[in-house]
Amino acid sequence: MTRSMRRTRRTLQVAGAGAAAVLALGACSSSDSSDAADSSAPASDAASGELSGEVTVFAAASLKESFETLGERFEEEHPGTEVTFSFGGSDALAASITGGAPADVFASASPKTMKIVTDAGDAAGTPVTFVRNELEIATLPGNPDRIASLKDLTGAGLKVVLCDEAVPCGAAAQKVLDASELKLTPVSYEEDVKSALNKVVLKEADAAVVYKTDVKAAGDKVEGVEFPESADAVNDYPITLLKESRNTEAAEAFIALVRSAEGRQVLTEAGFLAP
Structure with missing residues (x-):
């Protein structure tokens, strides 16, 4: 199976609040079924400094092409990792996160929708604007x-x-x-x-x-x-690590890639503006 086929399978489209709720329930079910494996194999290998495991990223629909490109690069740079995306309206994604859907990273298309997550106490640290869009x-x-x-x-x-x-x-x-x-x-x-x-x-x-x-x-x-x-009416796009992340080191590394010169180049080529 090719990388593009695997990425198609692992990229989920969140079309609205109802779909987001289904995603949350499905993700929770998947998490429960893999608890035993997770307890015996840590998400990242701190001793060797190598990252591994899955990183789940909830991102605004407009980021789809850019983030899928960055996800592929991340997996190439960190063998043993797997980036799964859920794209959709930022409001539906925020509602899904505050409703308990397991995710590691949230990238929103506006500070207003990000505030839904921060006000609920679901963000780890302060969100940072990484691009803008017109x-x-x-x-x-x-x-x-x-x-x-x-x-x-x-x-x-x-x-x-x-x-x-x-x-x-x-x-x-x-x-x-x-x-x-x-x-x-x-x-x-x-x-x-x-x-x-x-x-x-x-x-x-x-x-x-x-x-x-x-x-x-x-x-x-x-x-x-x-x-x-x-x-x-230019929109700022903030990104944050989520408080309930199950793979913090890998999630932080993905955010670092998004904010790096390499990430900025991919996003700029897609038409995004610098923050």
Whole structure:
């Protein structure tokens, strides 16, 4: 089985609060069934200085491509480790963590959603901002509706999709719409940024307000339109070790990779901004 096949199997998509709850229950069940193995084999070998075992990372959907790349590099640099990701809306991930889902690292798309975890006492230490992200309009390839501005999204008959306001990308979009005094009635509110973008990819919508990184990751499946108002709603992305981490040393090493020059290069190439 190839590394990419194993990574597909180990990458879980958290689509909403309900799915997050299922993930939490499933993860707990898996943890219970492996307790005996864990007690006889430590998560990391402190004596030799080598890391081993699984690291579970809950991360905002917009980090998917970058974090999967970093996860592969981490496993290559530390043979014997395995990085498992759960991507989704930051609000659903935070709710899952505070609800008891076992995880080692949380990377959120906004300080507000990270605060849910810190207020519950589930973070170990103080979260650190490692990147920032800016909004962009995703249109159908070739931009057939000739969308050139945020105001153009209010045009009659145009099918526009936004992230739900509980999700960082939705909150940022609503912030720029309010500041611009624009009224927009989307055809749907999506639970995370990937779901919003996918509506355009599948031609179920004419446009969506998403992150620049997601437009870039989609390649020629969409076309991006920048708008100046996005500068007023740039999202900070904080990351933290979680208090109930079962593999602290490996989790801290993964966070260190994300914040390293190597990690910064991967994230910058994906379109993220420096903190």
